[in-house]
Amino acid sequence: xxxxxxxxxxxxxxxxxxxxxxxxxxxxxxxxxxxxxxxxxxxxxxxxxxxxxxxxxxxxxxxxxxxxxxxxxxxxxxxxxxxxxxxxxxxxxxxxxxxxxxxxxxxxxxxxxxxxxxxxxxxxxxxxxxxxxxxxxxxxxxxxxxxxxxxxxxxxxxxxxxxxxxxxxxxxxxxxxxxxxxxxxxxxxxxxxxxxxxx
Amino acid sequence: xxxxxxxxxxxxxxxxxxxxxxxxxxxxxxxxxxxxxxxxxxxxxxxxxxxxxxxxxxxxxxxxxxxxxxxxxxxxxxxxxxxxxxxxxxxxxxxxxxxxxxxxxxxxxxxxxxxxxxxxxxxxxxxxxxxxxxxxxxxxxxxxxxxxxxxxxxxxxxxxxxxxxxxxxxxxxxxxxxxxxxxxxxxxxxxxxxxxxxx
DNA sequence: GATATAATCGGAGGTGCCTCCGTTTCCTGA
DNA sequence: TCAGGAAACGGAGGCACCTCCGATTATATC
Numbered sequence: 001x002x003x004x005x006x007x008x009x010x011x012x013x014x015x016x017x018x019x020x021x022x023x024x025x026x027x028x029x030x031x032x033x034x035x036x037x038x039x040x041x042x043x044x045x046x047x048x049x050x051x052x053x054x055x056x057x058x059x060x061x062x063x064x065x066x067x068x069x070x071x072x073x074x075x076x077x078x079x080x081x082x083x084x085x086x087x088x089x090x091x092x093x094x095x096x097x098x099x100x101x102x103x104x105x106x107x108x109x110x111x112x113x114x115x116x117x118x119x120x121x122x123x124x125x126x127x128x129x130x131x132x133x134x135x136x137x138x139x140x141x142x143x144x145x146x147x148x149x150x151x152x153x154x155x156x157x158x159x160x161x162x163x164x165x166x167x168x169x170x171x172x173x174x175x176x177x178x179x180x181x182x183x184x185x186x187x188x189x190x191x192x193x194x195x196x197x198x199x
Numbered sequence: 200x201x202x203x204x205x206x207x208x209x210x211x212x213x214x215x216x217x218x219x220x221x222x223x224x225x226x227x228x229x230x231x232x233x234x235x236x237x238x239x240x241x242x243x244x245x246x247x248x249x250x251x252x253x254x255x256x257x258x259x260x261x262x263x264x265x266x267x268x269x270x271x272x273x274x275x276x277x278x279x280x281x282x283x284x285x286x287x288x289x290x291x292x293x294x295x296x297x298x299x300x301x302x303x304x305x306x307x308x309x310x311x312x313x314x315x316x317x318x319x320x321x322x323x324x325x326x327x328x329x330x331x332x333x334x335x336x337x338x339x340x341x342x343x344x345x346x347x348x349x350x351x352x353x354x355x356x357x358x359x360x361x362x363x364x365x366x367x368x369x370x371x372x373x374x375x376x377x378x379x380x381x382x383x384x385x386x387x388x389x390x391x392x393x394x395x396x397x398x
Numbered sequence: 399g400a401t402a403t404a405a406t407c408g409g410a411g412g413t414g415c416c417t418c419c420g421t422t423t424c425c426t427g428a
Numbered sequence: 429t430c431a432g433g434a435a436a437c438g439g440a441g442g443c444a445c446c447t448c449c450g451a452t453t454a455t456a457t458c
Contacts, residue, residue, distance in 0.1 A: 212435095212436095213434095213435060213436065215435090215436065215437080216435075216436060216437090219436085219437085244438090249437075249438075250437060250438025250439055251438075251439070252436095252437065252438050252439070253436075253437055253438065256436075256437080
């Protein structure tokens with residue numbers, strides 16, 4: 001039922017088309033972060049230097065655009081996990097990544113509502129992105145456990161739950177500090193009783 | 200902190216104001232039923248013969264208007280319960296009211312999304328109206344039980360659950376028939392083994 | 399390089415949202 | 429009955445949404 005794989009998922013875009021598309025996604029990411037889910041689409045088109053018609057051809061509805069921007073950001077977040085793992089001790093990479101997760105969520109708070117609508121309408125998006133995040137977390141934890149810098153008797157789903165709690169916590173003024181402290185606390189708990197901590 | 204109680208909850212409206220308000224609610228009910236939650240507010244104002252400014256003064260947001268219309272319709276539905284009880288045998292009244300409930304939900308299907316938003320934003324509305332419906336149902340069932348036309352070992356919450364299932368069932372083309380049959384089935388179950396059925 | 403053409407662009411235009419404020423209407427107290 | 433003032437009216441105006449289609453441009457072909 002899906003189209004043949006070889007010629008790229010959906011046919012290659014013309015050069016100008018894909019240039020514009022990328023520009024739109026970039027500008028949209030900034031606008032959504034600054035103004036939340038109700039940012040003006042015309043403003044986005046204007047700042048991207050394209051007509052409003054072009055925006056609508058690429059993203060037929062606001063939700064389409066929100067989805068693409070969101071997916072892309074999750075990808076960036078998750079690839080940062082591997083990046084961090086390469087350049088840091090496993091437990092440090094894990095700690096740092098969770099802090100980045102908090103920053104990432106912080107940036108998305110203004111869009112909480114739009115994302116909810118998106119998830120409702122297209123639960124696959126939620127499933128995909130949650131899966132990506134869970135697997136990034138899994139890789140980091142596994143490495144840290146293997147390395148002995150984190151205890152081995154932990155359940156990933158407990159950590160996931162804590163992180164999702166961060167996502168759904170009410171939006172108070174000290175949300176960010178609170179969340180960063182929670183992550184630090186989690187890390188302390190994870191390190192406690194690890195092989196390395198007993199040396 | 201709340202204002203003094205004596206002079207009516209929020210001060211009496213001027214005659215023209217309350218006339219317009221009623222007109223708006225009436226027109227809005229029709230428009231919402233016909234066009235769903237995205238009916239044009241300007242259209243509603245136009246059909247009600249008032250300026251758009253007047254609509255917005257009475258109902259600062261779309262949700263306000265949706266809420267008022269919804270509340271009013273629940274009131275009508277619930278008062279119909281007593282009406283029916285006065286003019287019919289208790290079990291007939293119960294059956295008929297449940298059928299009306301189905302019709303009522305059918306009319307509200309186009310607004311499901313708006314109502315969800317409303318309930319999320321203001322859970323009190325949901326609590327109030329659910330309560331009204333539950334209590335109407337309770338009165339009808341009690342009367343039918345007392346009368347012996349319906350068995351006495353029933354749990355209202357089971358019926359409520361069946362009715363709420365009707366509300367949340369997916370919107371297929373045969374939804375209405377399905378729902379009416381379900382209600383008929385429920386009534387058969389309720390009558391089975393009642394005092395009167397054993398005569 | 400020139401040409402054909404299919405893909406893409408872009409913005410005018412019609413509609414709806416919501417605010418603001420000058421005008422009109424109702425009510426009260428004398 | 430009337431005058432004064434508070435309350436309510438209503439629509440112009442500014443902005444955003446989204447569609448539609450003539451103009452433009454990238455690419456394949458020769």
